[in-house]
Amino acid sequence: MAINNTNWPELIFDQLKDTVATVQLWTQIVGKIRLKKTPWLNHSWHVTLYVYPRGLTTHSIPNGDGSFQIDFDFIAHELIVTCSSGESQKIELYPRTVASFYKELFEKLKILGIDVTIYAKPNEIDPAIPFEQDEVHRSYDKEQINKFFKALLTINTIFTGFRSKFSGKCSPVHFFWGAFDLAVTRFSGRRAPLHPGGVPNMPDRVTQEAYSHEVSSCGFWPGNEQFPHPAFYAYCYPTPAAFSEQPVKPTQAFYSTEMGEFFLKYDDVRLAADPEKTLLEFLETTYIAAANTGNWDRNALECDLSWLEG
Known part of the structure; x- marks a missing residue:
């Protein structure tokens, strides 16, 4: 069977690692928003993201009488926040700091009327630089x-x-x-x-x-x-x-x-x-x-x- 390079792209750690280090922190911010707004599910299953046709998604998150969803689009390289009201906001994904991403995302959430406060430090990472202070991680290939x-x-x-x-x-x-x-x-x-x-x-x-x-x-x-x-x-x-x-x-x-x-x-x-x-x-x-x-x-x-x- 011939190798399908589209389905199985070459992944080289040294070329991928800096982008992963930054995007992981971006996903932690988004995941923590889901954590705070979603009812607890055993084994922390309420905090996870899911693969969808363009990247990673939170799926629907409860918000008062409605809901919203946050999607990482790794084709158009955007983060999209979509609300059940029909409103949406986008953030461009490019080589930017975690602090910049964190600040803009919460500005967009405020515009959409989404009120949420998260524990603004990474988990399972050491050292855990607070998101709003992280000017170190800024890679996005x-x-x-x-x-x-x-x-x-x-x-x-x-x-x-x-x-x-x-x-x-x-x-x-x-x-x-x-x-x-x-x-x-x-x-x-x-x-x-x-x-x-x-x-x-x-x-x-x-x-x-x-x-x-x-x-x-x-x-x-x-x-x-x-x-x-x-x-x-x-x-x-x-x-x-x-x-x-x-x-x-x-x-x-x-x-x-x-x-x-x-x-x-x-x-x-x-x-x-x-x-x-x-x-x-x-x-x-x-x-x-x-x-x-x-x-x-x-x-x-x-x-x-x-x-x-x-």
Whole structure:
């Protein structure tokens, strides 16, 4: 099978990292607006963003008798705030500071009559520079963020297909702005031991509620300085001792003792003869590793969709 460069664009960490560092902080500002205006949903699912045909979106956010939505458009390179009243405001996305973005966004919200106050410092990042003081992060490479978005589009579709094979409790496929990753999480249905917490600039009680029940989770992440590769990951909580020893596919997948999870580099998927099949092998075998070592009731939690093919 020929590699579709449109669906699987090349992502080079060193070319992407500065833009990701800035856009992650922009998404945190938008995500925190959703957090403050949306009723709580278990495991902080009310704070996430979602992949849509032009970028990342909050979907509808309650606001008094109406609602509004905030969209990152990584094709036109705009942030759009749309209200149920019919009004809207736009912000141009270009190499600008986090402080500039924060100031203009809240000016636009005021024009639209949206009253919201957020905790104006980043989470899961250290150091956590207050948004209105951050003149450091100011990168925005349109080509790089568009490539990253195109990869998210493809991966979101594959994750959604993977999600459909599980009849137990499962998260949406959603984008967490804390770690800047696209993720989907399956649940065994049993409570988990209290999580130790320790995530930078994140209250332990939030992490502990997120991991209140046993999970098998997978996702896609752009990498960091310690692991400078866009990659897929898979982990479970709690983590049985035998989890790391389980056979997973494809052969390029590996277990990181330091991180406590399996990884598969994005390039190993992108350059495969069949990228979708390769990624699904990773998702399915790492889930099986978690379910088998964690003694999940797989017969009760999994579903057979072969009848749809008839």
